[in-house]
Amino acid sequence: MSGVGDASRVVLSACSAGIAGFAAAFTPLAAHTVGVPMTDPGGGDVTDPVAVITGAASGIGAACAERFRHDGWRIAAIDLHDSDADLAVTADVRDRAAVTAAVDEAAARFGRIDLAVTAAGYYEEGIDVADIGHDQWDRMLAVILGGTVNTFAAVLPHMLARGEGSIVAISSELALAGSATDLHYVAAKGAVLGLVKSLALEVAQTAIRVNAVAPGPTDTPLLAPGSPAREPEYLATLPLGRLVRPDEIASAVYYLATEGSMYCGEVLSPNAGAVI
Numbered sequence: 001m002s003g004v005g006d007a008s009r010v011v012l013s014a015c016s017a018g019i020a021g022f023a024a025a026f027t028p029l030a031a032h033t034v035g036v037p038m039t040d041p042g043g044g045d046v047t048d049p050v051a052v053i054t055g056a057a058s059g060i061g062a063a064c065a066e067r068f069r070h071d072g073w074r075i076a077a078i079d080l081h082d083s084d085a086d087l088a089v090t091a092d093v094r095d096r097a098a099v100t101a102a103v104d105e106a107a108a109r110f111g112r113i114d115l116a117v118t119a120a121g122y123y124e125e126g127i128d129v130a131d132i133g134h135d136q137w138d139r140m141l142a143v144i145l146g147g148t149v150n151t152f153a154a155v156l157p158h159m160l161a162r163g164e165g166s167i168v169a170i171s172s173e174l175a176l177a178g179s180a181t182d183l184h185y186v187a188a189k190g191a192v193l194g195l196v197k198s199l200a201l202e203v204a205q206t207a208i209r210v211n212a213v214a215p216g217p218t219d220t221p222l223l224a225p226g227s228p229a230r231e232p233e234y235l236a237t238l239p240l241g242r243l244v245r246p247d248e249i250a251s252a253v254y255y256l257a258t259e260g261s262m263y264c265g266e267v268l269s270p271n272a273g274a275v276i
Contacts (some may be wrong), residue, residue, distance in 0.1 A: 046111040050074045051257070052091050054151055055120030058219035061169055063246035064117050064253050071254070076106035077121065078151075085109040086110075093120045093147030103154035113158040115257045118148045118192075119170045123222040125229075129183045137184045144188035148195060152210075156203070164207040166257045169196050170249075171214040173271040189214075192242055193267060200265030211256045211263050216271020219243040239273030 055061035056077035065075045065085055065237045067117060077083035078091050078099060087106055091098035107113050121144045124136065148169055159165030161243040174182070193212055200210035216238075217229040223243070228234055235241055252268045 010179075023057045040239060048072055048110075050076060050110045050112050050118060051115040052076045052078065052106055052113055052151070052155060053085075053117045053119060054078045054099075054147065055118075055170075056083040056088075059119070059222060060215065060218065060246050060249045061117070061119035063250040064119060066113075067247065067250035067254050073115075074110050076102070076110070078102045093118075093201065094142045096153075099150040100154045103151075103158065107158045112162060112184075113155050114140050114154040114165055116151055116165075116167045117170070117253055117257075118151045118168075120144075120147050121170070121222075123185055124182060125224070125227060126181050127184075128181055132184050140184040140188050141191075144185075145191045145195070148192050149150055152195070152199065154180055156208075159208050160203075161268045162207060163193045165209075167196075167199075167208070167210045168253050168256050169210075169212045170253075171196075171212045171267065173214050173216040173269050173275045176214055176215040176267070176269060196267075197265040201220075204264050209256075209261070211260070211265065213249060213252045213256065214267050214269040214271070215244055215249045216269065216274040217243050218246060218249060220246055239276070242272060244270050244272050 049072075051064075051073050053061050053065050053068075053075060056065045056075065057079035061077075061079070062083070065077060065083065069075055074087075075085040076087040076089070078086035078089050078093065080090065080092060082088055082090065087109060089102035089105065091102050093099055103113065118252070124140070127136075151169060155165070155167065169192050171192045172189040173185070174186045175193050179186050193214070196212045197209050203210060217223065223229050229243070235243070248270055252270050256263055256268065
């Protein structure tokens with residue numbers, strides 16, 4: 001795993017670079033030559049689109065992988081745990097070199113990268129700001145913001161070489177509305193939205209679209225069985241009266257990646273009415 005200092009430098013260098021500079025800031029990436037094999041060793045058709053999905057072993061990431069595979073996409077999964085995918089790579093998204101190697105492996109095997117979905121993350125619920133330690137702040141920013149930057153930087157050279165692609169970052173409705181607790185999580189997810197909007201402006205003329213999905217409270221393992229978000233009292237405050245399902249988030253991601261060609265730097269927030 002890379003240290004927190006490395007992740008911070010990654011974020012700062014990426015934010016200050018232009019389209020070419022974004023890749024150049026990640027020196028190993030800028031030197032890559034993107035090759036396109038004629039056949040897929042995995043047995044698929046090289047014309048089938050390819051999605052790189054982080055956090056694909058569970059929750060929203062797994063739902064996205066299932067949704068895209070159902071429609072004929074090939075899936076390259078990056079997660080700390082094993083994933084059900086055409087190519088499953090065990091890696092920590094904080095590790096820039098590991099993410100780059102995973103994406104390059106997917107490009108070499110499948111011949112293309114059409115989509116990246118950054119769903120890797122975790123949640124610490126109900127923590128007051130005074131109780132959030134330095135290590136907790138650093139880890140949250142390194143996983144959510146640093147992991148998103150690492151993935152963006154890894155896929156961009158491949159998409160730029162093809163002249164097209166789509167990137168969808170998973171943020172949170174808390175980044176839109178704020179929260180009285182969990183400030184490290186909210187700050188990291190909010191920073192992802194800033195990254196998405198800025199990168200979308202930079203690469204729009206290259207036919208690469210960058211957008212975000214900001215889910216509301218979703219029925220995944222990130223919400224513990226005793227989470228206040230599962231309590232009837234909280235659910236009653238939602239206009240739809242229920243949690244969002246992971247497959248519903250995956251449908252929003254799928255729309256942005258396929259039919260939503262008019263979206264650029266925008267945020268879809270399926271949240272059961274938590275934010276209107």
